[in-house]
Amino acid sequence: MTSNKELILVDGSSYLFRAFHALPPLVNSRGQPTGAVKGVINMIRALIKGHPDANIAVVFDAKGKTFRSDIYDEYKAHRPPMPDDLRSQIEPIHEIIRAMGLPLLIVPGVEADDVIGTLADQATSVGQKTLISTGDKDLAQLVNDHVTLMNTMTNEVLDIPGVEKKFGIGPGLIVDYLALMGDKADNIPGVPGVGPKTALKWLLEYGSMEGIIENAEKIGGKIGERLRESIDLLRLSYELATIKLDVELDVKIPELVHGAEDQEFLHDLFSSMEFKTWIKELEEKGVSGSGKLDLDAGPSTAETDVEKVSVTPAETRYQCVTTEGELQELVEQFQNTKRFAFNVEFEGDHFLSARPIGIAISHELGEAFYIPIGHTEDSGQQLEADKVLTVLKPVLENPIITKSGYDLKTQRHVLQNLDIDLQPLKSDVLLASYVLNSVAVKHHLSDIARFYLD
Template sequence: MSPLPEKPLILIDGSSYLFRAYHALPPLETTRGQATGAIKGVINMVRSLIKEYPDSPIAVVFDAKGKTFRNDIYKDYKAHRPPMPDDLRSQIEPIHEIIKAMGLPLIVVPGVEADDVIGTLARQATELKRDTLISTGDKDLAQLVNEHITLLNTMNKEVLDIEGVKTKFGLTPEQIIDYLGLMGDKSDNIPGVPSVGPKTAVKWLAEYGTAEVLIEHADDIKGKVGEKLREHIEQLRMSCELATIKLDVELDVGPNELVHSPVDKEALLSWFLTLEFRTWVKELEAEGVKAEALQVEGEPASVEGADSIDESNESEAFPQPENIEYQTILNSDQFESLLSEIKKTDRLAIALETDGAQFMLAQIVGLSLSVKPGQASYIPLGHVYEGSPEQLNIDDVLKALQPVLEDESIFKAGHDLKYMSHVLANVGIKLAGRRFDTMLQSYVLNSVAHKHTLAKLTSTYLQEDKHLLEELLGKGRNKLTYAEVEIEKASAYSAQNADFTFRLQQGLAVKLKQTGELADIYQYKEIALLPSLYTMEQQGIRVDVFSLAQQSEELGLRLDELEQEAYTLAGEEFNLASPAQLQKIFYEKLNYPVIKKTKGGQPSTAEPILQELALDYPLPKLLLEYRTLSKLKSTYTDKLPQDVNPQTGRIHSTFQQAVAATGRLSSTDPNLQNIPIRTEEGRRIRKAFIAEEGKILMAADYSQVELRIMAHLSGDEGLRTAFQEGLDVHRATAAEIFDVSLDQVNNDQRRSAKAINFGLIYGMSAFGLAKQLGIGRHEAQEYVERYFHRYPGVRDYMEDTRQVANEQGYVETLFGRRLYLPDIHASNGMLRKAAERTAINAPMQGTAADIIKRAMIDIQHWLDIAGLDARLLLQVHDELVFEVRESDLALLSEGVEFRMASAAALDVPLIVDIGSGANWDEAH
């Protein structure tokens, strides 16, 4: 391969890189929700070319909006392309404006594509004997390559000159058009010749040279592919024409006029501030450039008004230190110096590194501390590998740090402080002081914007790359424990964690204060909830492993029976878990009707399909039972005994605060929130959750809390009256929509009313209601219309909520928690409708989450001082589970009911159902 030219004309295929950057790079966005991933990717590429070719003229070419001359040739050209995603479209204008501010010519020509403009300029440059370097990832441009034109893929550094094209495609550049014409292009909807792929195209062109010569010898091509060729000769000619890059576009400039303008550094800085590209902001500010952020025109409407933060203070909110000073503490002098510095501070960021075990068993390998932006110290305490240096004694270090970590006057910042509290508790340290948890700060600011990992927060708010744990530990058989990581690498990783946490907590705290009631949600709900969750996780819950083992054995026997019954019904043995084999049995052997196909075009065997088939056929019904029991066995009866902590004999689940979009808690390792309660097998699993000797379990469950919240939020008098008078709300609703008295409501009417009550708050349509109730769509629609006629306040609330969601891009709970709706303005109708349904339900789910969190905080505080022998063990949806000495049951029941019922002042009463028993099922 020949060397690249020294000072070529550089033509950048902007459209190619726009889409590649969008799909290949992480989906970055600003704190206001403006997508920036593609912008950063494209501009990074342009900057790298400027740096590599400082003396070369550079122009950037983009496709224009609208159709091109190729649509006149073939009306279906690019017809199957989906519309550009909204979050990509919003990035085009900023890219164009930044390129102009960089002083580069930006070329957009209507009626043709970027390829045609690039081809024309490259041809003109060749005629002037000038070398051209085309920066692109588009294979179509390989047809332009000659002794003066070379392609460079900036993303993977691939270079295509004449020899490069031959090596990559097995063809000359002159044959690329016919190659593309033969194969066609699905993305552009160029039809090509059916059944012809790359191998066939290369083979034919190697033998015949061109498509026209191939056409002349079409009768010589044997087999079905020959028939296809002969049937589609005109289509082949048209496809070649579509694939041909136009080389005579009328342009206002030629190669010699593509000169750089002066860089508008103020405009660049304004854009970089607006888009929160902080590294580039620092570069320009270091040169003395000053500017203010812009309001991006065309910024997604879904974020309008979503954040009241003064972004001009963003740089101050998130400190950007001039120097980074990380150190590794390996001797007592260094440690004493660090300890002296820490004792002078009132704010400390902590990063704990452990052996990765479950929080009750985790061992500290090292820790990092930071007391100011850009500075952090890593103290290795348990690294063991060949050649590892001597480290400070872990007991001595922790004993010296204990007074600081337990000092109430020192603010503690960390990412997932609950986990840190557990790990420190394992060594006898009780983390104290006001807490700043960056994970929870991010979650409260916007629960759905992105994952709330430290790495994601670092890239989003600090615009810096963080070392990743996976990079340190590796994968597969050679994966290391943290103790086996070299101290130098571990130090760089952990010190970053502490430093970035320190910087993030300061900026996120500012943002919370400037955004509605979110600072209160964070401080008085999420942070205040930590002691309750910590106690629940520490306490855990006992399980009867022998009962689970017995049930697992019984389930195994029943599964074996079901397998044999399935073989009999199918007339052969097959794998009940194999969709491919089920398809063959169902649709080829037993000739079941095909209700729905998969994306790949195969008849579906998904659960909804089995449920429909089960109405008429025995095998699908049997398979549904098999799948249900198999999941119970693998997920619960087999797995739960393995989750028992060997030291405590209890299961210690983790309750996640920063996962569910609505503010609800989720349970992991293991998940205790999805154990079924409507089947006998599910209830048997709950029976295996037992109280310790001398105690019983008590369950307290909110009754119909989301419907009660709907009554409050909507203000509907009929719904409020039903709850205020203590009526059976489903029976009352049935009486309203069926126009009968309460005592005349039958069970079927009550069942329909219940489906409507719950279905509507989850956005169920008349079609969905019809399916659930097994009635006609017209009849279901009549039910819905009667419901809204009787409860007009509910309809008004739904319409008002949709309007609010569309106007501001989010809805709020009763307490001010914001629930953002990124798809509320999506061009895809299904996504938009789903977002509208979420907008209606989210305030109810979110308010229910806020209410039970308030109750948990109050109950935990009461338990801490009441002197009862009682502990909160679990939170499952709207239910709290306690373990209590039987003599204290009455006091616990009274105190819990009072605090749960008074957790929110609604216009309707909050009702709490309480039960108790030796196991969870009895208590429910």
């Protein structure tokens, strides 16, 4: 029987890692990490608000190895262990999701992707509309006339035309595409040296991975040699990249419904995390704690909600850097710091044609520097762009100094086009805004500053 309600499948594991890496480390007054909890639950709340009539289920990876490790010992073998600060937040997230009345699925031996794929396939078989909320590109292989992907942090929606526009191929070739490229994060081998451009070119020319294999002798050069040497690994990569559609589940699609909230227990959980805004929402409804949870701490004096943090420095110092001497002093100062925030101001609609006009940089509250390098009107004295970028390159590429900023993906692309490999990236204000206030219409830097600082 087909349900008229939309089914939303949340890739909880994708939410978890994106929230953890997008946000600065938040802790409660007991030093307990809470940032990933806040981010994940905020995104789920935004989904509920945006889709009030939908049935929503949340899927997480289970502990332990999966069948893919049995197929290939090296699968995900090089991944570093999950940080303790993140691991400690998983169970509180699960508890809150259950208390919200949402179905929570965790199936040993497979990944969250496989559970989502199986449920999406079951829903498709009865014509039910399904939305998968994830940031994982691998799930694009599941898109069909009934299944759509949505990236909750960017609001990007991928239906069949969307997948074709983003990847240059349809959903039916996504596994072929992923197998050819491999995946360093998951240690899927692929064909050495094959990236998105080559994979797309071959697929458009030969129609599929098997078509490429059949025509491997026609492909010349070193890349052709590597392809012919990697046929077995390529087929293995295809198997590893394929999402299962036949996982045995204890729950059926009609059972994935939003149950009643345990609001008193939610009050306890939010109190433990010290999420004051959400506590206030419940108390305005007349809800108090249930006593089910030992909060093991008195009333907190710490203002840990990001909306409440005071960022007003006692003094401010802002400097416009316009001489080589000032630039050298700045570089020497930043070489000795562990982290800094920066922003490249540029003209142009695309990073490939972007022209940098200035660089803002700061490593202490109340102190910041601006280096004009491309202003054309009323510019006054300014340094040559090439000279500034050459001097800043070692600092921007220093792997020991972490960098924070706004829309770091674009910033990194702009700098890569200028032969600067920005690394390592710490926190992104744009991603943090999507996590903490995902229902907002605008996420421009000025809007974010106005929302949190005014």
